[in-house]
Amino acid sequence: MAGLPTLAVVGATGAVGTVMCELLTGRRNVWGEIRLLASERSAGRKVRCRGEELTVQVLTEEALDGVDVAMFDVPDEVAAHWAPIAVSRGAIVVDNSGAFRMDPDVPLVVPEINPEQLRNRPRGIVANANCTTLAMIVAVAPLHRQYGLRELVLASYQAVSGAGQGGADALHDQLAKVAGDRLLGSRTGDVRQAVGDDLGPFPAPLALNVVPWAGSLADGGWSSEEMKMRNESRKILGLPDLKVSATCVRVPVVTGHSVAVHAVFATEIDADGARGVLRNAPGVIVVDDPAAGEFPMPIDAVGTDPSWVGRIRRAVDDPRALDFFVTGDNLRKGAALNTAQIAELLAKTLTHP
Amino acid sequence: MAGLPTLAVVGATGAVGTVMCELLTGRRNVWGEIRLLASERSAGRKVRCRGEELTVQVLTEEALDGVDVAMFDVPDEVAAHWAPIAVSRGAIVVDNSGAFRMDPDVPLVVPEINPEQLRNRPRGIVANANCTTLAMIVAVAPLHRQYGLRELVLASYQAVSGAGQGGADALHDQLAKVAGDRLLGSRTGDVRQAVGDDLGPFPAPLALNVVPWAGSLADGGWSSEEMKMRNESRKILGLPDLKVSATCVRVPVVTGHSVAVHAVFATEIDADGARGVLRNAPGVIVVDDPAAGEFPMPIDAVGTDPSWVGRIRRAVDDPRALDFFVTGDNLRKGAALNTAQIAELLAKTLTHP
Structure with missing residues (x-):
């Protein structure tokens, strides 16, 4: 993998990050090192990615050193803080949050539609659209x-x-509560009562x-x-x-x-x-x-x-x-896949054979 | 209840008919006799309606005699056959099927919107709109x-x-099969496999x-x-x-x-x-x-x-x-309630105090 660029996946343990590791497993000969980064809460976790068992590292300034492309899948405010840091450390950022999408100096790229806009990225950041x-x-x-x-x-x-992932967990929890009661859904408020406070992010x-x-x-x-x-x-x-x-x-x-x-x-x-x-x-x-x-x-x-x-x-x-x-x-074209496609287009311009 | 018109509910045991009996229970002093009619399959069933226990009768020409207003909630082809028969026996029909809605000689009435069109019913039929x-x-x-x-x-x-009712039953059956498996819904075809052939009317x-x-x-x-x-x-x-x-x-x-x-x-x-x-x-x-x-x-x-x-x-x-x-x-405003509202407007013109 000598000469291939280094990739960081920031937010590697979320719902999108999990799918990203699946996608990267099927896409060989694009990246050299793959570095998984996340918050302290997830650091130390082992994740299988591209046939390797990788240990999730804490997102720090130093952890971004040597990264060529950093994919971000984190909340808007985390991306707003850390994406410019990653750029200052030498990475091109592909960000899946809403923090930069409408910034006129950040291209919003869908590879099937406007790949040419990748070239014009004055902030060193490329945005991924909403799912x-x-x-x-x-x-x-x-x-x-x-x-x-x-x-x-x-x-x-x-x-x-x-x-x-919290959204998926909430629905599964709620379904377990309502399944089996054939009368539910027929009276005003009966589902609210059965589900209780377990609303997750909704x-x-x-x-x-x-x-x-x-x-x-x-x-x-x-x-x-x-x-x-x-x-x-x-x-x-x-x-x-x-x-x-x-x-x-x-x-x-x-x-x-x-x-x-x-x-x-x-x-x-x-x-x-x-x-x-x-x-x-x-x-x-x-x-x-x-x-x-x-x-x-x-x-x-x-x-x-x-x-x-x-x-x-x-x-x-x-x-x-x-x-x-x-x-x-x-989670795929709506997030991880489009991010991976953008990052791969960038990788082609970075690879030194 | 002397002097109050006689109502027939045709299709009394379906999902809409069941809600209709609930609605009629809350609406006193509108109807004299209430006659519940259905197919042979449901005849003989006992249904509580307006505080009385009524026995569902088979829909026949004779069963329609003496009916002032007949509410129909049956499939299109059943309504197309039986509504004109009910009219010929002296009833005004309020039909919830799609059989007559676009007939220029049948008014399509929503009491909040166009109640005046009730007066013009050359075929003796008034249609209820789609839910x-x-x-x-x-x-x-x-x-x-x-x-x-x-x-x-x-x-x-x-x-x-x-x-x-078959639609509601199918969903409840399917939910019982998918609830509890937190991985379902994440792989192509996995829900189809879990549900199997139990698709109900869908x-x-x-x-x-x-x-x-x-x-x-x-x-x-x-x-x-x-x-x-x-x-x-x-x-x-x-x-x-x-x-x-x-x-x-x-x-x-x-x-x-x-x-x-x-x-x-x-x-x-x-x-x-x-x-x-x-x-x-x-x-x-x-x-x-x-x-x-x-x-x-x-x-x-x-x-x-x-x-x-x-x-x-x-x-x-x-x-x-x-x-x-x-x-x-x-089942209410989309079906039984609108039908009941139309029938009640008709009842006012039929009541002989």
């Missing part, structure tokens, strides 16, 4: 190139692991429920997650005037974010043409035969790389509008 | 009256009991999943449920040119249909104005304080009468568009 945006934008971008996107109306069906029970809220409160009653879908879509597509309305809803799914997309274009669009564009799009798989029970669903898309797209149909009342449904693994 | 349409239209109609509706983009989060597992399909295949890749939301909204609101795009998705919720609504109006709209309109609207409750964890959710709305509306916000990029989230009990 809900990523699932959807991989399908929207090729349609935009063909038909000229004007507007998006989005409604999400977001999995609990988007809120981290404002309400997820078992037998949907929660129309993700993130924090932004202006005008919007959630931060909804504003991310708007602002990140605009930045990734390079469309500062794109109209976007998103409603973000958490559902009782472990992993796999889905989005119902209503997209309005500059020109007329037909479903067969759109299907053809999507079939040829990188990172997209078309699953669209409702009569045969084939449509995108989280239980199928989880653990896979592409965005699954189906239910492709032209709006009945608007020849310029297309409706479709997309599902992607929020 | 997903009803949850949403109660909130949309008062906004239309104030601001002039032009377009709806809808995404639904539909409960399994919308597919009848094309895929609902536990730990969302299924972007409801109903049968209509033209252009649309589902019949999505076309109902479009066509019934147009008919109820009297807007034959309304643009509607709906995506209907089944979620693992027992009872309580939710809809993410993006509504475009003729005039500018602001969230506070819309909130005021909705607070004064009959059949609507506004629950809209995200910072306090207050938004509409099925676990709260189930078992209640109104449509719960929240997440009310003006589109960031379009001053004429409003986004909101609405949840209603699909």
Whole structure:
């Protein structure tokens, strides 16, 4: 592995970090040393990665020395503090938090869409988009190139692991409490009573429920997650005037974010043409035969790389509008995979044969 | 109860019929005799209704004699056959199936919106709207009256009991199979394997999943449920040119249909104005304080009468568009309650004091 760049995975023990170690195991000859870093709480833990047993080290300034690329999957405030330190120690940072995504000096990169923006990184940081945006934008971008996107109306069906391992744990705990009682879900408040205070990172029970809220409160009653879908879509597509309305809803799914997309274009669009564009799009798989029970669903898309797209149909009342449904693994393309893809593009420019 | 009209409940033992008996128990001095009718399979069953123990009778022509109002909650083909027979025997039919909703000679009535259309029923049949349409239209109609509706983009989060008691049973069975295995939902196909063939009336597992399909295949890749939301909204609101795009998705919720609504109006709209309109609207409750964890959710709305509306916000990029989230009990306002309300309006015209 001489000559191959050194990678640090910061936040190696979270839900995304765990999937990242899986992904790195399947991708040889990209990285030399892989260094796993985390908070003191997780330091010392042993993690199998790329066939090696690695010991998680504490994130310190010194631990970043000699790192060529540092992938960050940590909370916004941790990334805001540590990413510039990693850069000052000589690393390029690929950050999966929300801390830098809208910084005009930080490119927001989806390798299938705008890889050329990787070159322009004045702060030494490249941002990874929000997991809900990523699932959807991989399908929207090729349609935009063909038909000229004007507007998006989005409604999400977001999995609990988007809120981290604590989200997945909370749903499993709640399901254990409600399963077996066939009367639950039929009386107001009965699920709240059965679940009790065990809400995990959510404002309400997820078992037998949907929660129309993700993130924090932004202006005008919007959630931060909804504003991310708007602002990140605009930045990734390079469309500062794109109209976007998103409603973000958490559902009782472990992993796999889905989005119902209503997209309005500059020109007329037909479903067969759109299907053809999507079939040829990188990172997209078309699953669209409702009569045969084939449509995108989280239980199928989880653990896979592409965005699954189906239910492709032209709006009945608007020849310029297309409706479709997309599902992607929020821990893979929505987080670890996109980060790994960006880091690998960077690695190619760093490798000294 | 002398002088009060006779009511027949056809399909008395299904999910909606069961809720209907609950509702009738709380509504005295409306009906004289209540006659419960069902298929041979359910005949002879004892059901408590309005404090009486009633025996379910087989639906026959003779069993309809002397009935003033017959509520039907049976499959489309059963309603198509039996509703005209009930009319020929002297009853007014209130039908909750899809058999007559788009018949120009059958009014499609939501008492809060278009009760005046009850008077014009040349076939002697009044139709009840689809459960997903009803949850949403109660909130949309008062906004239309104030601001002039032009377009709806809808995404639904539909409960399994919308597919009848078999839907609720299937979800409970599936939950019992997946609960307790904390690894489920993290690998492609693992939930399918755990659930096996026990899909109930659905094309895929609902536990730990969302299924972007409801109903049968209509033209252009649309589902019949999505076309109902479009066509019934147009008919109820009297807007034959309304643009509607709906995506209907089944979620693992027992009872309580939710809809993410993006509504475009003729005039500018602001969230506070819309909130005021909705607070004064009959059949609507506004629950809209995200910072306090207050938004509409099925676990709260189930078992209640109104449509719960929240997440009310003006589109960031379009001053004429409003986004909101609405949840209603699909067995109550979505079915039994609206039917009962229609029947009660009819009863008033039939009562001979």
